[in-house]
Amino acid sequence: MTTLKDTGAPPGTAENSAPLPRPAATPMARALNQALRDAMSADASVHVLGEDVGALGGVFRVTDGLAAEFGEDRCTDTPLAEAGILGTAVGMAMYGLRPVVEMQFDAFAYPAFEQVVSHVAKMRNRTRGALPLPLVVRMPYGGGIGGVEHHSDSSEAYYMATPGLHVVTPATVADAYGLLRAAIASDDPVVFLEPKRLYWSKDAWDPEEPDAVPPIGRAVVRRPGRDATLLTYGPSLPVCMAAAEEAVRADGWDLEVVDLRSLVPFDDETVCASVRRTGRAVVVHESSGFGGPGAEIAARVTERCFHHLAAPVLRVTGFDVPYPPPLLEHHHLPGAERVLDAVARLQWEQG
Amino acid sequence: MPGIEQSGTARDAAAPAAWRPGAAGPLRDPAPLLPDTAPVRVIGTPAAAGADPETARLLHRSLVRGRRFNEQATALARQGRLAVYPSSTGQEACQAVAAAVLRPGDWLFPTYRDTLAVHLRGVPAAQALALLRGGEHGGWDPRRWRTAPLCTPLATHLPHAVGLAHAARLRGDDVVALALVGDGGTSEGDFHEALTFAGVLRAPVVFLVQNNQFAISVPLARQNAAPSIAHKAVGYGVAGRLVDGNDVLAAHQVVGDAVARARGGAGPVLVEAVTYRIDPHTNADDPRRYRSDAERTAWRAHDPVGLAEDHLRAAGLLDEETAAAAAGAAERTAAEQRAAFPDTPPPGSPEDLFTHVYARPTAQLREQAAAARAGAAAAPREVPA
Numbered sequence: 135m136t137t138l139k140d141t142g143a144p145p146g147t148a149e150n151s152a153p154l155p156r157p158a159a160t161p162m163a164r165a166l167n168q169a170l171r172d173a174m175s176a177d178a179s180v181h182v183l184g185e186d187v188g189a190l191g192g193v194f195r196v197t198d199g200l201a202a203e204f205g206e207d208r209c210t211d212t213p214l215a216e217a218g219i220l221g222t223a224v225g226m227a228m229y230g231l232r233p234v235v236e237m238q239f240d241a242f243a244y245p246a247f248e249q250v251v252s253h254v255a256k257m258r259n260r261t262r263g264a265l266p267l268p269l270v271v272r273m274p275y276g277g278g279i280g281g282v283e284h285h286s287d288s289s290e291a292y293y294m295a296t297p298g299l300h301v302v303t304p305a306t307v308a309d310a311y312g313l314l315r316a317a318i319a320s321d322d323p324v325v326f327l328e329p330k331r332l333y334w335s336k337d338a339w340d341p342e343e344p345d346a347v348p349p350i351g352r353a354v355v356r357r358p359g360r361d362a363t364l365l366t367y368g369p370s371l372p373v374c375m376a377a378a379e380e381a382v383r384a385d386g387w388d389l390e391v392v393d394l395r396s397l398v399p400f401d402d403e404t405v406c407a408s409v410r411r412t413g414r415a416v417v418v419h420e421s422s423g424f425g426g427p428g429a430e431i432a433a434r435v436t437e438r439c440f441h442h443l444a445a446p447v448l449r450v451t452g453f454d455v456p457y458p459p460p461l462l463e464h465h466h467l468p469g470a471e472r473v474l475d476a477v478a479r480l481q482w483e484q485g
Numbered sequence: 486m487p488g489i490e491q492s493g494t495a496r497d498a499a500a501p502a503a504w505r506p507g508a509a510g511p512l513r514d515p516a517p518l519l520p521d522t523a524p525v526r527v528i529g530t531p532a533a534a535g536a537d538p539e540t541a542r543l544l545h546r547s548l549v550r551g552r553r554f555n556e557q558a559t560a561l562a563r564q565g566r567l568a569v570y571p572s573s574t575g576q577e578a579c580q581a582v583a584a585a586v587l588r589p590g591d592w593l594f595p596t597y598r599d600t601l602a603v604h605l606r607g608v609p610a611a612q613a614l615a616l617l618r619g620g621e622h623g624g625w626d627p628r629r630w631r632t633a634p635l636c637t638p639l640a641t642h643l644p645h646a647v648g649l650a651h652a653a654r655l656r657g658d659d660v661v662a663l664a665l666v667g668d669g670g671t672s673e674g675d676f677h678e679a680l681t682f683a684g685v686l687r688a689p690v691v692f693l694v695q696n697n698q699f700a701i702s703v704p705l706a707r708q709n710a711a712p713s714i715a716h717k718a719v720g721y722g723v724a725g726r727l728v729d730g731n732d733v734l735a736a737h738q739v740v741g742d743a744v745a746r747a748r749g750g751a752g753p754v755l756v757e758a759v760t761y762r763i764d765p766h767t768n769a770d771d772p773r774r775y776r777s778d779a780e781r782t783a784w785r786a787h788d789p790v791g792l793a794e795d796h797l798r799a800a801g802l803l804d805e806e807t808a809a810a811a812a813g814a815a816e817r818t819a820a821e822q823r824a825a826f827p828d829t830p831p832p833g834s835p836e837d838l839f840t841h842v843y844a845r846p847t848a849q850l851r852e853q854a855a856a857a858r859a860g861a862a863a864a865p866r867e868v869p870a
């Protein structure tokens with residue numbers, strides 16, 4: 135599927151269809167939609183704004199139905215200007231509202247970067263706590279959907295490197311709902327990165343009784359294992375889960391998989407407990423490796439777990455190239471095979 | 486290309502009716518948005534006779550205080566008691582008007598050159614100048630004073646003013662946001678986006694552009710090819726107004742009308758106030774490299790404080806008592822500034838770096854704060870297995 139901007143849900147998805155028996159297989163996009171709807175119902179100060187979020191329901195349909203239900207003042211189609219959208223949201227938050235901004239795609243958020251770095255991240259600090267900015271910037275990110283140029287960036291490293299932001303990314307349907315509700319409730323600004331190739335991934339999930347999930351800042355062990363730890367997040371979680379299953383079958387390795395969920399704040403405790411237990415670690419993400427999230431994570435793990443490590447912490451990441459065209463992206467994206475190759479290089483013969 | 490037979494639709498040389506800005510309202514005609522071709526003036530014109538004496542006295546007093554505020558802050562910067570001071574000398578009329586036209590519930594969005602407007606709005610000098618002292622990035626509680634923090638990245642605060650005004654209107658509150666910006670700032674993308682949003686949302690916001698002729702060293706001719714900065718407004722469906730920014734009565738009238746228009750729901754306004762930055766960009770600048778003494782002298786002859794004095798004198802309002810009251814207020818302001826910054830700033834506490842980054846410091850920041858306190862490396866202690 136090659137897309138430009140308008141990437142609606144593919145035909146045949148359960149989205150927008152009649153309610154299924156509960157708990158039904160629910161796509162992540164639907165859970166995100168429910169989170170917005172529930173937050174807007176619970177708190178009249180929550181406002182959604184962005185490009186095409188109104189009548190269209192967003193190009194990924196995450197805001198579907200919100201303008202109809204809450205009115206155009208609560209779910210507002212804005213001019214096509216990302217700095218203006220986020221700057222306006224900053225002013226709304228200064229007045230006491232809780233804006234939730236949708237950036238249409240990762241790479242289209244860059245015009246708003248100055249607002250993020252110079253104002254969103256700093257307002258609380260420069261006013262010594264007098265003017266917190268409780269706003270959320272939702273951003274579809276990552277590749278794997280066949281998007282043409284500028285539709286597949288993984289920009290998390292820029293936001294991680296900006297003190298004052300929380301950077302959160304769900305990988306499961308339950309987390310998509312729970313973390314977005316937590317992000318909207320947070321008194322700090324949250325960059326909420328939605329893995330766009332997981333928008334249509336489904337889990338059994340009940341919108342009437344959403345699963346309780348750990349708060350922002352906690353990583354979770356998605357698969358316990360004894361031999362090595364895969365540290366990952368967002369779109370790479372399913373890749374790592376598949377790699378772990380394959381490892382058992384092919385090599386007999388029992389891999390632990392940690393879903394970071396939140397890149398800032400970073401859960402050193404859960405990560406290091408796992409690595410100390412297994413003695414080996416591989417960080418897996420789509421974002422480029424050089425100066426990427428994995429560099430920070432590998433350094434933190436090495437600083438804290440050096441004496442427990444049987445091998446250097448390795449990274450499996452996107453290459454240090456501009457995001458490739460859709461027909462080539464499968465060469466770039468870390469897959470289970472590359473993950474297992476890294477696991478194989480964890481100095482087992484000396485262990 | 487499909488013909489009539491294929492499409493089954495007859496050609497129509499006339500295009501379907503397209504949407505036009507203001508198609509359903511009064512904005513279709515650009516004339517009401519257009520600024521006058523010459524800046525509005527009051528002092529020295531027949532209109533001066535109609536000026537309210539009490540307003541003129543109050544504005545004059547603000548100008549005298551303002552001039553003294555700029556002199557004192559410049560001196561404090563020379564003495565190292567402020568880290569830097571971008572002076573608004575020559576622009577005091579714009580500063581005084583920005584403070585005077587707002588009600589307590591309205592919001593002011595200042596830049597780094599607008600500490601005088603902030604102080605005239607009521608913020609104590611110690612707080613208004615705290616950022617320029619160098620001990621902190623803010624200084625006052627923005628919600629208490631309804632005054633945003635000083636904005637240094639040019640024009641990036643303009644969309645904030647739009648958003649705040651929009652939010653207030655959504656809540657049904659009677660609030661106008663007034664944002665200050667310079668001529669150079671109007672070249673920034675955020676200026677364009679803020680005006681786009683202001684026009685589309687019809688936010689109760691006023692942009693007051695202090696056109697002081699220079700963006701540090703670059704003159705307006707290299708910054709702008711529009712007939713005037715005020716004309717730029719029209720393209721966004723925003724009313725443009727052009728005023729002599731050194732004529733405090735004219736500026737008060739035009740900016741006051743703009744605020745009233747925004748408050749009344751008639752939409753946003755951009756006011757270009759033509760003025761001149763008499764002092765260097767900051768105390769670290771050397772204006773002899775880019776402008777002539779003759780030019781500065783010519784603007785000195787059109788000084789806002791002097792013009793206001795001329796008006797009061799001509800109107801018979803500048804008696805000894807009025808002059809003494811203004812001078813007394815100015816000296817009290819300067820004394821407040823000196824008392825606020827008695828010496829070079831003390832070194833801050835390391836804890837200060839970490840306290841307000843987040844609502845609650847992260848585990849990482851708690852570690853780093855402890856390390857900073859101890860003067861230690863912020864490295865984790867790793868226990869051998």
